[in-house]
Structure formats: C-alpha cells, structure tokens
Amino acid sequence: MFSRLALRTGAVLRQHVTKHPVIVVAARSGSTEQWDKANAIYYGPERDVKNFPITKMAEKTPNTRMGIFPESWFKYLEEKTGVSGPYVLGTGVVLTAFSKELLVIDHTFSELISFWIMFALVAKKFGPSIGKYLDELSESYMKAKWHQPIEDAKVNSKEMIKQIDEGLWREEGQTHLFEAKKENVDLQLEAQYRERLSEAYRAVKSRLDYQLDRQNTRIRFEQEHMVNWIVQNVIKGITPQQEKDAISKCIADLKGLAAKA
Amino acid sequence: MASKRVARSVVNWGQFAERVHPNQREYFRAFKAKSENFVNRVHKNPESLPKIDFDFYKARIAIPGLVEEMQKGYAALNISYPTDKQNLKSSIDTESKAAAEKLTELKDVAAKMRQGAQDVIDKIDKLPSPDEMTMEMYTDYFPEQKLDPENNPTFWPHTKNYQPGPHSDAIN
Numbered sequence: 501m502f503s504r505l506a507l508r509t510g511a512v513l514r515q516h517v518t519k520h521p522v523i524v525v526a527a528r529s530g531s532t533e534q535w536d537k538a539n540a541i542y543y544g545p546e547r548d549v550k551n552f553p554i555t556k557m558a559e560k561t562p563n564t565r566m567g568i569f570p571e572s573w574f575k576y577l578e579e580k581t582g583v584s585g586p587y588v589l590g591t592g593v594v595l596t597a598f599s600k601e602l603l604v605i606d607h608t609f610s611e612l613i614s615f616w617i618m619f620a621l622v623a624k625k626f627g628p629s630i631g632k633y634l635d636e637l638s639e640s641y642m643k644a645k646w647h648q649p650i651e652d653a654k655v656n657s658k659e660m661i662k663q664i665d666e667g668l669w670r671e672e673g674q675t676h677l678f679e680a681k682k683e684n685v686d687l688q689l690e691a692q693y694r695e696r697l698s699e700a701y702r703a704v705k706s707r708l709d710y711q712l713d714r715q716n717t718r719i720r721f722e723q724e725h726m727v728n729w730i731v732q733n734v735i736k737g738i739t740p741q742q743e744k745d746a747i748s749k750c751i752a753d754l755k756g757l758a759a760k761a
Numbered sequence: 762m763a764s765k766r767v768a769r770s771v772v773n774w775g776q777f778a779e780r781v782h783p784n785q786r787e788y789f790r791a792f793k794a795k796s797e798n799f800v801n802r803v804h805k806n807p808e809s810l811p812k813i814d815f816d817f818y819k820a821r822i823a824i825p826g827l828v829e830e831m832q833k834g835y836a837a838l839n840i841s842y843p844t845d846k847q848n849l850k851s852s853i854d855t856e857s858k859a860a861a862e863k864l865t866e867l868k869d870v871a872a873k874m875r876q877g878a879q880d881v882i883d884k885i886d887k888l889p890s891p892d893e894m895t896m897e898m899y900t901d902y903f904p905e906q907k908l909d910p911e912n913n914p915t916f917w918p919h920t921k922n923y924q925p926g927p928h929s930d931a932i933n
Contacts, residue, residue, distance in 0.1 A: 689842065707831070
C-alpha cells in the first residue's frame with residue numbers, strides 16, 4: 501500500500517532514484533562496472549546475509565485483528581495464555597485504566613467514541629477506493645520512472661548491437677569495392693589491348709584495300725583509255741568519201757523502205 | 762602479357778549493392794556505371810586479332826609478293842599487352858590494406874561498444890529493485906547521480922530543471 505510506503509524512507513529514495521532515469525544514462529556511458537562493484541558489495545560472498553539479511557520493503561501492512569491490533573501480538577501471547585488470553589489481557593488493561601482513572605470518562609469521552617466510529621466508517625467506505633487510486637498512481641509512477649527506462653535501455657542496447665553488427669557487415673563489404681577497383685584496372689588494360697588489336701587489323705586491312713582499289717582503278721583507267729584511243733583512231737581513219745558513200749547508202753535504204761510501206 | 766585477361770565483371774555486384782550503406786548509394790551507382798562503361802569498352806572490340814582473308818587479296822592484287830609479305834607480317838604481329846604504368850593495382854592494394862587495418866581498429870571499437878551494450882542487457886535485470894535499494898546502495902550503484910550537497914549543492918527544489926547552467930536533461 502502506498503500510504504505505508506510513504507512513511508518509509510524508501511519512498512523518498514525511490515522518488516529520488518526514479519526522478520532521473522539514471523539507467524538510461526548508465527547504459528549510454530556503458531558503466532556497468534560500477535554495477536558489478538556495487539553488486540559485489542551488497543550481494544557478494546562477503547555479505548553476511550544471516551545476521552544482516554537483505555531487507556525488502558513490504559508492499560502491504562501485516563495482518564491485524566479488530567482493525568488495529570497486529571496479528572503477531574496475538575500469536576506471541578497465544579503460546580502462553582491460549583487463544584482468549586490476549587482479549588482478556590486487553591480488556592483487563594482497559595478496565596485497569598478506567599479503575600485507576602488513567603482513562604477518565606468525562607463529558608468529552610463521547611467525542612472520542614464518535615470520532616473513532618466515524619473514522620472507521622470512513623476508512624471502511626472510502627479506504628479501498630483511495631487505496632486503489634494510490635496503487636495505480638504508484639504503479640504508473642514506477643512504470644514511467646523505473647520499468648520503462650529499463651525496458652528502453654534493453655531495447656536500445658539490442659538496437660545498438662544490431663546496428664553495430666550490420667555496420668561491420670557493411671564495412672566488410674569493402675573487399676567487393678577493392679576487387680571491383682582492381683578489376684576496373686584490368687578491364688581498362690584489356691580494352692586498351694583490344695583497341696590496339698583492332699588498330700593493327702584496321703591498318704593492315706586498309707593497306708590491302710588501298711592496294712586493291714589502286715589496282716582496280718588502274719585497270720579501269722587503262723581500259724577506258726584504250727577504248728577511247730581505239731574509237732578516236734577509228735573515227736580519224738574514216739575518209740570523207742566513205743562518209744559520203746555511207747550516207748547515200750542510208751538514203752537509198754530509206755527510200756527502199758518507204759516504197760515498201 | 763598480363764596475368765589474366767578479363768572480359769566481363771566477376772564482382773558480385775548484387776552482394777556489393779546489398780552491403781552499401783543507403784547514404785552511399787549515389788556513389789555506388791556512379792561507380793557501377795563507370796565499371797559498366799569499362800566493360801562496354803572492352804566489348805566494343807573483338808577479343809583476338811581478327812582474321813584477314815588473304816587469299817581474296819592474293820587473287821586480286823597483282824603486285825607480286827606484297828600480299829604474302831603482308832600475311833607473313835600479320836601472322837608474326839606481336840601486339841604487347843598494355844602494362845599498368847602508374848602501378849594502380851599496387852596502390853589499390855595499399856589502399857585496401859589501409860582500409861583493412863582501419864576495419865580491424867573499427868572492429869575493436871565496435872566489439873567494445875557491443876560488449877557494453879550486451880553488459881547492459883545482461884546486468885540491468887540484476888539491479889536491486891527500488892523496494893530494496895537504500896540511499897547508500899543508490900550512491901554505490903549510481904555515483905554520478907548521488908546526493909552530494911557538500912561538493913555539489915543544488916538550489917531548491919533540487920530538481921535538474923531548476924538548476925542553473927546546462928543540465929543533462931536534454932539527453933533524456
């Protein structure tokens with residue numbers, strides 16, 4: 501219960517602890533050695549757990565009887581007096597107090613009775629709901645300031661590990677890069693070599709083609725020249741008399757053709 | 762002659778691309794385009810010296826001995842393989858060695874960081890719960906957060922936001 505917690509220094513401490521999510525800070529700086537040292541101090545083998553046990557704050561109050569008297573008192577007395585003993589003792593103490601006027605019944609005594617009756621009624625009626633509300637408050641506070649930071653730290657650490665692994669994996673991919681770079685050099689050399697081959701091929705081929713074309717051109721020119729020369733000489737060789745004869749022969753042929761038509 | 766002749770890329774570009782950081786994709790793309798350009802340049806020309814049909818020319822060129830001489834010369838042609846004059850390959854080797862050294866250094870650092878993160882995962886559950894922790898324990902577990910009004914006094918209300926000067930709330 502929160503109310504009991506609040507009475508103890510633990511609550512104050514917890515407030516201080518959880519005000520600053522130190523877990524996250526510690527996780528970031530990676531100072532888990534300090535945790536190890538502290539663990540060795542408080543939970544290590546040197547700790548005398550028997551005489552100085554590790555105390556833990558109880559969440560709920562111990563059981564009571566009649567709302568206010570601790571169960572442990574009854575248990576302690578029952579061994580010696582039996583089950584009714586504690587009640588007899590309590591009644592006896594009250595009666596003794598009345599008898600010796602340690603507890604005086606005066607005109608304000610009814611106030612005492614009515615106050616406690618009202619207190620009990622209020623506690624009975626609103627106690628559980630108030631307790632529930634405070635429990636929820638406490639839980640949400642703990643979640644926000646303790647459990648969540650721890651969870652975050654774990655998730656962050658896992659993410660960090662994942663990123664480191666992936667980053668290293670990527671970095672190791674540099675072998676591909678250098679392989680590719682070397683290959684590029686080889687490829688350029690190869691390209692250069694092939695270009696040289698092609699150039700040699702082209703040079704030889706073009707020379708041969710040149711020779712071939714030259715020869716072809718020469719033959720063609722020679723032929724043309726020969727033909728021209730022969731034709732010219734033949735034309736030169738024709739005399740005017742022959743020309744005249746040929747023309748008159750042509751006219752005679754034409755006349756013959758015309759008579760036939 | 763070079764030790765080996767390459768005609769196509771044997772680099773596993775798929776794997777390479779996978780490993781490239783998304784921020785460096787642009788550089789990778791440019792590099793790959795360049796490499797492909799080289800491959801294309803290689804493929805522009807035939808692998809070996811092309812054959813010339815000398816018989817064709819022999820039948821047609823009348824100059825005696827010309828084609829034969831050409832053929833002999835062409836057959837005896839020894840085209841030298843280009844050498845890596847700037848010694849690029851060895852410089853790439855040096856580069857890769859330097860990168861490998863850097864990688865080992867990086868690996869050391871990464872291993873430390875990884876161990877730190879792993880420690881947090883392993884040990885955070887062993888921290889005593891707030892129900893168990895006393896002020897003294899708190900001081901031992903988180904010394905940088907402890908209450909130390911002698912050496913590190915604070916102003917009311919003693920929370921970080923109200924302290925003068927830069928405070929570390931920003932990292933939260």
